[in-house]
Amino acid sequence: MNNQSENALTDLVISRIKSENPRNQEILTKLVKHLHAFIKDVEPSEAEWFQAVDFLTRTGQKCDDKRQEFILFSDVLGVSMLVDAINHRSKSAITETTVKGPFHAAAQRYEAGENIARGSEAERGEATVVHGRVLAPDGNPVANATLDVWQSDDIGYYDVQDVNQPSMNLRGIFTTNAKGEFWFRTIKPAAYPVPTDGPVGELLRASGRHAMRPAHIHFWIKADGYHDIITHLFVEGDEYLESDAVFGVKDSLIIPFVKNSTPDQAAQWKVTAPFYEAHYDFTLAQKSK
Amino acid sequence: MNNQSENALTDLVISRIKSENPRNQEILTKLVKHLHAFIKDVEPSEAEWFQAVDFLTRTGQKCDDKRQEFILFSDVLGVSMLVDAINHRSKSAITETTVKGPFHAAAQRYEAGENIARGSEAERGEATVVHGRVLAPDGNPVANATLDVWQSDDIGYYDVQDVNQPSMNLRGIFTTNAKGEFWFRTIKPAAYPVPTDGPVGELLRASGRHAMRPAHIHFWIKADGYHDIITHLFVEGDEYLESDAVFGVKDSLIIPFVKNSTPDQAAQWKVTAPFYEAHYDFTLAQKSK
Numbered sequence: 033m034n035n036q037s038e039n040a041l042t043d044l045v046i047s048r049i050k051s052e053n054p055r056n057q058e059i060l061t062k063l064v065k066h067l068h069a070f071i072k073d074v075e076p077s078e079a080e081w082f083q084a085v086d087f088l089t090r091t092g093q094k095c096d097d098k099r100q101e102f103i104l105f106s107d108v109l110g111v112s113m114l115v116d117a118i119n120h121r122s123k124s125a126i127t128e129t130t131v132k133g134p135f136h137a138a139a140q141r142y143e144a145g146e147n148i149a150r151g152s153e154a155e156r157g158e159a160t161v162v163h164g165r166v167l168a169p170d171g172n173p174v175a176n177a178t179l180d181v182w183q184s185d186d187i188g189y190y191d192v193q194d195v196n197q198p199s200m201n202l203r204g205i206f207t208t209n210a211k212g213e214f215w216f217r218t219i220k221p222a223a224y225p226v227p228t229d230g231p232v233g234e235l236l237r238a239s240g241r242h243a244m245r246p247a248h249i250h251f252w253i254k255a256d257g258y259h260d261i262i263t264h265l266f267v268e269g270d271e272y273l274e275s276d277a278v279f280g281v282k283d284s285l286i287i288p289f290v291k292n293s294t295p296d297q298a299a300q301w302k303v304t305a306p307f308y309e310a311h312y313d314f315t316l317a318q319k320s321k
Numbered sequence: 322m323n324n325q326s327e328n329a330l331t332d333l334v335i336s337r338i339k340s341e342n343p344r345n346q347e348i349l350t351k352l353v354k355h356l357h358a359f360i361k362d363v364e365p366s367e368a369e370w371f372q373a374v375d376f377l378t379r380t381g382q383k384c385d386d387k388r389q390e391f392i393l394f395s396d397v398l399g400v401s402m403l404v405d406a407i408n409h410r411s412k413s414a415i416t417e418t419t420v421k422g423p424f425h426a427a428a429q430r431y432e433a434g435e436n437i438a439r440g441s442e443a444e445r446g447e448a449t450v451v452h453g454r455v456l457a458p459d460g461n462p463v464a465n466a467t468l469d470v471w472q473s474d475d476i477g478y479y480d481v482q483d484v485n486q487p488s489m490n491l492r493g494i495f496t497t498n499a500k501g502e503f504w505f506r507t508i509k510p511a512a513y514p515v516p517t518d519g520p521v522g523e524l525l526r527a528s529g530r531h532a533m534r535p536a537h538i539h540f541w542i543k544a545d546g547y548h549d550i551i552t553h554l555f556v557e558g559d560e561y562l563e564s565d566a567v568f569g570v571k572d573s574l575i576i577p578f579v580k581n582s583t584p585d586q587a588a589q590w591k592v593t594a595p596f597y598e599a600h601y602d603f604t605l606a607q608k609s610k
Contacts, residue, residue, distance in 0.1 A: 045399035066359035092381010110334035
């Protein structure tokens, strides 16, 4: 029998899936179910179908070792944050997570307090001190936790996007002391657009959406016996906090970057006034033993 | 407010879509709705999500001027046939359509009866004559219709896949005469696997599915005043007719390739016995005036 109605076709495709792996069986079956439901709901013309094929093809071809356009596609459709939400449910005491984004790269280890802004001071932007602690759910400090941090410069570019920045600018790995404390010097990050020169840019324009992300610093925190946390800290007051192009903002991750013009306090942090000070305590979830 | 529950996140993403084009608005809204429904249904781990990103990336990167892995992805998931079904509803008198597939390429025009099998006769496979008519729904002949035909060789390869075949082997364009008739010489096509050296091959293996398509000849028929038809004719008796990897078979498109050992009849068709004879009359849908 090869005279399928549209619904019978969906059932036929699903009936062919015979995976030895139950999870594969589930995912592939649900993929066909939802993909066919989308097609039946939209009823694409053949030209629209081909436009979709072409879009997906160009999205794959835009990817290279410094650019992941399919992650960006997932990000701007809210899929990345949905996967994040599904994987971090009901852990109220724990620091909330958000998207990893496409700009993480290998970084060097720094001593506490070192400055991740490279290049001459005049070029760097507004001096900023970030400090806080890494804690267990019971409030006890987590020593020897590593904080892999990365951020944009003062005009919104990451080093991997920008040949004018020194290599490994504005990224580095810090370690907490016995009290769970960390601190580092940097510059205040800026809001920036996600890359719009590829298919995802076309998608945003077709959706009438802007491409901006509010200013933030990325953190990937690891400690023995605890689950990793991948998150951001957002700069309070940023104009894009309510309309992040990748839906990554959570209220608990917005913190003040407090302007401080006191020379004595600047000297304590090894910066010159005026500078910005940002404080945050991260709480990690313990792994079950 | 940036503390989305999983359902609120879907609504938030949809609320951001503000396209000036109503069809874009519809497609993008439904894309987010169904894609989020799929994610909520599957609840992927972060590793599974990244596996999907990697799969889609490699699918795009496998495409070039001779290979379209995303069309193949659409084909093996039954999406291409679903789009075909949606775009060709309730035209019972009209020849049924099926997938275009990835192997169409520019071809030369031939006179009626010419042989599209190139290379030495010994290399060619089993001689085959294909003949029939192109008709209007009322049964009247359609003169000057063009039939763009393409097919695999006797071991299942298309010229564009196979450096050992002459260029433009087994593809050509024919034109109907005043009686709507066409005929051409070729060889009997073979069943073959869709390409399995890319991500779609991984998908088929993960699904426990074979990659075979039953033997067929492709037709793309065009005539002034009529809608194009893209279809196949399948070889009756092929072992894969019930399990085509791309779900392209329709019963009305399966025809006998009749073996004929009569030298006189072979001479009429300018072949040598034994040969195969296949006959089909195509019916096109008239465009509304």
